[in-house]
Amino acid sequence: xxxxxxxxxxxxxxxxxxxxxxxxxxxxxxxxxxxxxxxxxxxxxxxxxxxxxxxxxxxxxxxxxxxxxxxxxxxxxxxxxxxxxxxxxxxxxxxxxxxxxxxxxxxxxxxxxxxxxxxxxxxxxxxxxxxxxxxxxxxxxxxxxxxxxxxxxxxxxxxxxxxxxxxxxxxxxxxxxxxxxxxxxxxxxxxxxxxxxxxxxxxxxxxxxxxxxxxxxxxxxxxxxxxxxxxxxxxxxxxxxxxxxxxxxxxxxxxxxxxxxxxxxxxxxxxxxxxxxxxxxxxxxxxxxxxxxxxxxxxxxxxxxxxxxxxxxxxxxxxxxxxxxxxxxxxxxxxxxxxxxxxxxxxxxxxxxxxxxxxxxxxxxxxxxxxxxxxxxxxxx
Numbered sequence: 001x002x003x004x005x006x007x008x009x010x011x012x013x014x015x016x017x018x019x020x021x022x023x024x025x026x027x028x029x030x031x032x033x034x035x036x037x038x039x040x041x042x043x044x045x046x047x048x049x050x051x052x053x054x055x056x057x058x059x060x061x062x063x064x065x066x067x068x069x070x071x072x073x074x075x076x077x078x079x080x081x082x083x084x085x086x087x088x089x090x091x092x093x094x095x096x097x098x099x100x101x102x103x104x105x106x107x108x109x110x111x112x113x114x115x116x117x118x119x120x121x122x123x124x125x126x127x128x129x130x131x132x133x134x135x136x137x138x139x140x141x142x143x144x145x146x147x148x149x150x151x152x153x154x155x156x157x158x159x160x161x162x163x164x165x166x167x168x169x170x171x172x173x174x175x176x177x178x179x180x181x182x183x184x185x186x187x188x189x190x191x192x193x194x195x196x197x198x199x200x201x202x203x204x205x206x207x208x209x210x211x212x213x214x215x216x217x218x219x220x221x222x223x224x225x226x227x228x229x230x231x232x233x234x235x236x237x238x239x240x241x242x243x244x245x246x247x248x249x250x251x252x253x254x255x256x257x258x259x260x261x262x263x264x265x266x267x268x269x270x271x272x273x274x275x276x277x278x279x280x281x282x283x284x285x286x287x288x289x290x291x292x293x294x295x296x297x298x299x300x301x302x303x304x305x306x307x308x309x310x311x312x313x314x315x316x317x318x319x320x321x322x323x324x325x326x327x328x329x330x331x332x333x334x335x336x337x338x339x340x341x342x343x344x345x346x347x348x349x350x351x352x353x354x355x356x357x358x359x360x361x362x363x364x365x366x367x368x369x370x371x372x373x374x375x376x377x378x379x380x381x
Contacts, residue, residue, distance in 0.1 A: 011137030013114035023149035050345035052104020061334025076109030142252030150245025211378035221367035224344030258311020271316025283368030
């Protein structure tokens with residue numbers, strides 16, 4: 001029971017990006033109306049949290065290799081709770097965007113430490129199985145958080161999702177009090193904080209790890225592109241904010257199925273190959289759907305298939321990257337998360353530029369091509 005509790009908490013922690021982003025996504029059209037801004041400006045709320053998520057992992061991941069996992073984890077959750085409470089009463093868009101960065105930074109700490117703790121506890125195929133269990137949460141939360149965000153937005157406006165994030169953060173503050181330290185003192189990095197950051201150099205020179213991380217980053221461009229695109233695509237079709245949540249939630253089912261199926265596909269390398277092939281084929285079909293102006297249900301069918309393959313690689317590439325850089329697990333975990341969120345931060349505003357359908361088609365196809373390229377390079381080591 002203790003292991004199930006621990007893995008469940010770690011699973012929720014790895015899903016914090018969904019709490020911070022997917023729950024917020026249905027509120028973006030309401031931000032447009034409330035603050036009188038353009039869609040691309042509202043999407044900066046997503047960009048801000050994604051940049052924070054990347055920054056939090058880059059800073060907190062290496063520090064957790066030096067200080068241990070539990071202390072930085074508790075500090076991150078307290079900061080997330082405080083930033084979320086403050087966002088409820090943010091009087092301006094600029095302050096809200098600043099708090100979104102802090103939300104992302106603290107959530108990023110929880111994510112990177114959760115992955116690092118999983119690596120501390122297991123390795124090889126056992127690590128793949130552990131990550132498969134954890135990543136089921138990472139797939140399930142995108143089902144429920146946008147639905148909750150849509151319902152809360154319908155009831156309270158953009159402050160509704162902020163209240164939802166606050167509740168999750170407070171619950172995690174309590175839950176993490178019962179999470180034990182997973183990195184013994186004798187296994188911690190003993191260099192200075194500045195020298196600890198140099199661990200990134202070792203990961204950069206580990207080509208298998210680096211290209212595996214970039215492979216996952218390209219796949220996550222599809223995930224974050226969908227989060228940024230769907231709210232405005234739904235509104236364009238004349239549906240309500242709650243429909244945004246249902247659409248994103250339906251997509252999340254397929255991400256969860258992919259994450260849970262990865263262990264059955266064998267090694268992380270094989271899972272990556274399956275992902276790259278599937279994304280490339282479905283990405284081409286998606287470009288036809290978008291550029292051809294096909295109905296919304298056609299988009300939903302194809303994006304759900306693409307997100308299944310994204311779910312596969314969330315488990316497969318994470319396991320392979322962490323396994324190939326075991327001596328710098330926290331640092332590799334930080335880079336793994338940071339790259340994906342930086343990609344997401346770049347993709348979100350791109351989805352709102354120019355013609356909505358054309359921009360989305362280009363982003364999805366480029367992401368699929370890069371995903372396949374990095375798979376090939378990772379196999380060359």
